[in-house]
Amino acid sequence: MALFGKKLKQEHKVMRQAERAKGALLTEYHRATPECPHPERWSMYDSMTAEAEVLEFLRTLVTTVKPDRVVETGSFLGVSTLWLAEGLKQNGFGRIVSCEYDPVVFRKAKETIAASGLEAWIELRNESSLEMQVDGMIDIFFSDSDMPIREQEIRRFLPQIKPHGIILMHDASSHLKVVREAALKMEAEGLISVILLPTPRGLVIAQKRTGRL
Numbered sequence: 304m305a306l307f308g309k310k311l312k313q314e315h316k317v318m319r320q321a322e323r324a325k326g327a328l329l330t331e332y333h334r335a336t337p338e339c340p341h342p343e344r345w346s347m348y349d350s351m352t353a354e355a356e357v358l359e360f361l362r363t364l365v366t367t368v369k370p371d372r373v374v375e376t377g378s379f380l381g382v383s384t385l386w387l388a389e390g391l392k393q394n395g396f397g398r399i400v401s402c403e404y405d406p407v408v409f410r411k412a413k414e415t416i417a418a419s420g421l422e423a424w425i426e427l428r429n430e431s432s433l434e435m436q437v438d439g440m441i442d443i444f445f446s447d448s449d450m451p452i453r454e455q456e457i458r459r460f461l462p463q464i465k466p467h468g469i470i471l472m473h474d475a476s477s478h479l480k481v482v483r484e485a486a487l488k489m490e491a492e493g494l495i496s497v498i499l500l501p502t503p504r505g506l507v508i509a510q511k512r513t514g515r516l
């Protein structure tokens with residue numbers, strides 16, 4: 304799509320599509336993979352926001368492990384941030400720090416979060432995950448920014464992730480490749496243990512290898 308002759312950034316294009324869709328759920332249209340041959344069984348709001356079922360999973364994970372601190376990279380429109388925050392609200396404690404690099408997308412996410420009633424649980428930052436500083440130890444780390452930098456993110460934040468903390472890496476399907484390969488590489492190095500959830504876009508659930516009781 305062109306705007307004054309300039310190609311529209313993918314994030315901005317999907318942001319406009321999401322605005323037009325007004326929260327309607329669509330059938331997931333990412334391609335079938337050997338591990339997930341029926342993506343049409345899943346739903347999505349748009350192609351950047353995590354699958355609707357993954358959003359439900361994120362909220363349930365928060366109510367299951369009761370984190371004090373959740374860190375998310377790649378807020379996009381703030382939808383996954385809000386689902387994580389819903390879990391925190393249900394728990395009655397905890398906080399999520401989420402970063403979004405793109406200033407236009409960040410502003411939109413900020414507006415949505417301000418209107419959600421969940422703002423108190425969220426610290427939204429307009430910065431890169433590779434520069435973001437977070438105080439203290441992390442209970443859940445959700446890596447969902449730019450695919451090629453996910454490995455760097457995990458390596459960067461690994462010392463701050465609790466031994467029984469949960470690491471999630473989205474977009475880890477065998478088709479999208481780069482995130483899956485990064486997770487398996489870090490597993491082969493003995494840094495993390497990995498489970499590959501067979502969702503349409505793929506979700507890695509991992510834990511640090513050191514420090515577990």
Ligand SMILES: C[S@@+](CC[C@H](N)C(=O)[O-])C[C@H]1O[C@@H](n2cnc3c(N)ncnc32)[C@H](O)[C@@H]1O
Pocket residue numbers: 314351352353376377378379380381382383384402403404405408430431432433447448449452
């Ligand atoms: C897949 S979307 C995130 C979807 C969101 N987590 C959800 O499920 O609702 C990825 C987002 O990461 C942002 N991004 C890319 N590189 C980044 C970086 N280095 N730091 C923070 N955000 C980044 C993009 O602008 C984009 O909005």
